[in-house]
Amino acid sequence: MAGAGVTCAERSALTADRRRVSVVGCHAEGEVGDVIVAGMPIPEGTSVYERMVAFRRDHDEWRRFLILEPRGSVARHVNLLVPASDPRCAYGAIIMEPTEYVPSSGSNLICIATVLLETGRVPMQEPVTRFDLEVPGGVVEITAECRDGRCVAVELANVPSFVDRLEAPLEVAGVGTLSVDVAYGGMFYALFDATRLGFRLEPHEARDLALLGEQIRRAAREQWDVVHPENPGIRGVSIVQLNEPFKGPGAVTRNTCIVAPGRSDRSPTGTGTCARMAVLHARGQLAVGERLIHASLIGSQFEGRLRATTTVAGRPAILPAIRGRGWITGYHEYVLDPADPFPAGYLVADTWGVGGGATQDAGEA
Numbered sequence: 001m002a003g004a005g006v007t008c009a010e011r012s013a014l015t016a017d018r019r020r021v022s023v024v025g026c027h028a029e030g031e032v033g034d035v036i037v038a039g040m041p042i043p044e045g046t047s048v049y050e051r052m053v054a055f056r057r058d059h060d061e062w063r064r065f066l067i068l069e070p071r072g073s074v075a076r077h078v079n080l081l082v083p084a085s086d087p088r089c090a091y092g093a094i095i096m097e098p099t100e101y102v103p104s105s106g107s108n109l110i111c112i113a114t115v116l117l118e119t120g121r122v123p124m125q126e127p128v129t130r131f132d133l134e135v136p137g138g139v140v141e142i143t144a145e146c147r148d149g150r151c152v153a154v155e156l157a158n159v160p161s162f163v164d165r166l167e168a169p170l171e172v173a174g175v176g177t178l179s180v181d182v183a184y185g186g187m188f189y190a191l192f193d194a195t196r197l198g199f200r201l202e203p204h205e206a207r208d209l210a211l212l213g214e215q216i217r218r219a220a221r222e223q224w225d226v227v228h229p230e231n232p233g234i235r236g237v238s239i240v241q242l243n244e245p246f247k248g249p250g251a252v253t254r255n256t257c258i259v260a261p262g263r264s265d266r267s268p269t270g271t272g273t274c275a276r277m278a279v280l281h282a283r284g285q286l287a288v289g290e291r292l293i294h295a296s297l298i299g300s301q302f303e304g305r306l307r308a309t310t311t312v313a314g315r316p317a318i319l320p321a322i323r324g325r326g327w328i329t330g331y332h333e334y335v336l337d338p339a340d341p342f343p344a345g346y347l348v349a350d351t352w353g354v355g356g357g358a359t360q361d362a363g364e365a
Contacts, residue, residue, distance in 0.1 A: 019336050021066065023078070024119060025329035026111035029300035030266030033111030033326075036066070036080045037119070039334075047085045048092035049103075049136040053233070055080070055094055056101050061344040063096045064358060068345025071334055074098050074263055074352050077105070079112050081121075084134040090122050092134040098353070099260040099360050103137030103159070103234050104186030106270010106302065106322045110154045113142045114326035117151040124149065135159075137186055137234070155323040158271065160310050161185040161278040162317035164226055172219045180216065182226055185274030185320070187238040189257070190220045194242035201244055201254040203297050206264050210354045213240035213258025221360070229313035236360065239265075241272045246280055249290035256297045261356030267324070268294035268302040274320040277304050281318050300324075 021039035025032070041059050045051035055062075065071065066078045077097050084092035094101065095108045112133065116122040122131055129144045129151075141157035164182040170190070172178050181191040194212070199205055220226075220237040228234035243255035255276070257269035265272070273294045280286035292304040305321040336343055347358055 019338075021062075021334045023066070023332045023334065024115045025332060026115050026326055027329060028107040028110035028114075028267055028270075028326040029302060029324050030296065030298050031077070031107040031269075032075055032266075032329075033077045033079060033105070033108040034066075034332075035112055035115040036078055037115075037121075040080050042080075042082055043094075045085075047136075048082060048094065048134045049231070049233070051082050051092065052094045052101050052136045063101075064344040065336070066334065067096065067098055068347050068358065069351070070342060071345065074261065074347075075266070077108055079108050081112075086132070086134045086139055089132045089134040089139060091116065095135060097259065099356065099358060100238060101136070102187045102238065102271075103231075104135045104140065104271055106156060106158065106186070106273065106324070107265070107267040109133065109135070109140055109142070109156050109270065110322075110324050110326040113144055113154045113156070114151045115328060117144055117146065118149075118328055124151070151326065153323060153325050155305075155321055156270070157307065157319065157321045158274050159186055160312050160317040161274040161320050162312050162315050163278050163282045164188065165224075166279065166282060168224075170216065170219055170223060172215050175212070175215060178216065180220070181279050182220070182224065182237065183275035183278045184228060185276075185278065186271030187234075188226050188228075188236060189239050189241050189272055189275040190216055190237045191241045191243060191276060191279060192216060193245060195244050199242065201242065201256060201297065206256075206297060207354065209242055209256055210258050210262040210264060213242055213256075214260070214262040214354055214356065216240045217258065217260060229315060238360065239269070239272060241269070241276065243276065246285055246292075249286060250293065252293045252295050252301065254295045254297075259353075260360055261352055261358075262354030264297050266296060266298055267300055268296040270302055270322040270324065273302050273304040273322055274318075277306050277320050278318050281306060281309075282316070
């Protein structure tokens with residue numbers, strides 16, 4: 001059993017003054033993105049990115065407290081609301097996933113927007129409410145369709161997305177040399193046409209797809225030093241997108257994104273859709289104003305829209321938007337008994353993806 005141990009400092013931090021954490025449960029097209037609304041330490045920083053770095057450095061036991069068993073699972077993401085540094089923004093958010101802190105996330109942002117509106121933290125205006133959120137990757141514009149006191153759909157104008165490399169040869173142990181694209185859509189993705197290996201991207205293939213995705217992710221992190229040109233702290237392939245050939249603008253194209261440590265994203269993945277749009281635009285297959293409709297393994301859909309083109313540190317880039325739906329699933333208060341032997345949780349291989357630990361580095365607990 002990995003990750004069962006906890007340091008004295010972690011136990012002290014978790015069992016000191018703040019023993020109750022309030023969370024609003026939410027999912028976006030099937031992917032869990034719960035929102036922490038009280039009980040967590042708020043890190044200092046002049047930007048949300050700096051706050052994220054400080055939280056990861058000083059308070060990661062709180063992420064583990066909610067994501068690892070016995071309180072969480074590998075299928076959970078949690079989002080901490082923090083003050084924004086940009087005056088345009090209603091809130092900032094630190095996005096915490098099973099193995100990392102990410103610059104942006106479409107499904108998590110849809111959950112955050114839904115929770116903020118339906119709990120009254122952002123005043124709801126019908127039929128449309130507009131506001132901005134600051135995430136570590138930058139400012140994201142939210143346009144929410146609201147009806148009868150509910151947020152029924154969210155479109156987010158995501159951070160600029162761009163291609164890092166196309167059709168790059170990658171040596172994958174046990175598989176061979178694969179031709180892989182790498183693109184940034186809020187985190188770095190390795191994208192591969194899984195139909196080349198005979199996959200149909202159907203639910204019964206989920207475990208084999210997860211194994212392949214983890215093999216590709218580890219190989220990509222070992223062989224390529226992928227770095228954001230404007231923020232060297234954003235680096236390395238985070239997620240592998242396994243897809244089928246593009247069906248054309250407006251048609252439904254299937255994909256699944258393998259989230260470390262090895263499971264399929266239940267949603268079509270918002271930042272993955274942005275990365276795919278950047279690749280399609282670079283190949284001349286998707287123009288400004290056209291749409292990519294991505295479907296997940298469970299059949300849920302995100303609609304991506306290529307809003308405009310731009311540049312990132314001189315590189316060609318796109319400005320993407322993603323539209324999807326979120327639903328509140330519950331209101332929870334997590335309590336830590338001082339005698340609990342697992343204050344920072346634990347992970348066991350039979351339920352924790354297909355391998356790996358609680359960070360992006362393979363084998364690290």
